[in-house]
Amino acid sequence: MDSGHTDRAAELVNVLMRTTGARPQLDRVDNEPWQLHFHGTDDSFSVGWTAGCAAALALAIGSDLAGRLGVCTAPHCDRVYVDNSRNAVRHFCSDACRGRVKAAAFRARKTTQD
Incomplete structure (x- = not known):
């Protein structure tokens, strides 16, 4: 993002979301408020985390936060x-x-x- 390759970053994040099958879901842990999580289609630990990270990157790239991502x-x-x-x-x-x-x-x- 910091080098201005927004289109390429968006393409890569879209691939990640398709690969993991990221899907939003509201989850609640006892005595905690509802939280939005992005689980993967198979809900394994690694796919779930990858799906969540891909969704977070997509939210950042699709907002005014895109310029805040860097290497x-x-x-x-x-x-x-x-x-x-x-x-x-x-x-x-x-x-x-x-x-x-x-x-x-x-x-x-x-x-x-x-």
């Missing part, structure tokens, strides 16, 4: 994230990746100054 910009990291920052400036999947990149930049500046 970590740290070298050798391919993790994805949802940018929940106030001004949509997130670039890393975690504080650990951000810290490694900033520490490496600091060390590089320090060696060029010496």
Whole structure:
């Protein structure tokens, strides 16, 4: 999404939803409110989770949240994230990746100054 390939992302998510047979269903656990879940057609653990993730991605891509999906910009990291920052400036999947990149930049500046 962060590279502007919205159409391709939508195609891939549609394939995931078709493959898993994602279907919405309201579920309720004792003493909890009703919750919307997206189960897979065979309701196995892995298919159920995949269907739920595919449906969540579809909801994000089909809304104004699409620009909030990204891939970590740290070298050798391919993790994805949802940018929940106030001004949509997130670039890393975690504080650990951000810290490694900033520490490496600091060390590089320090060696060029010496």
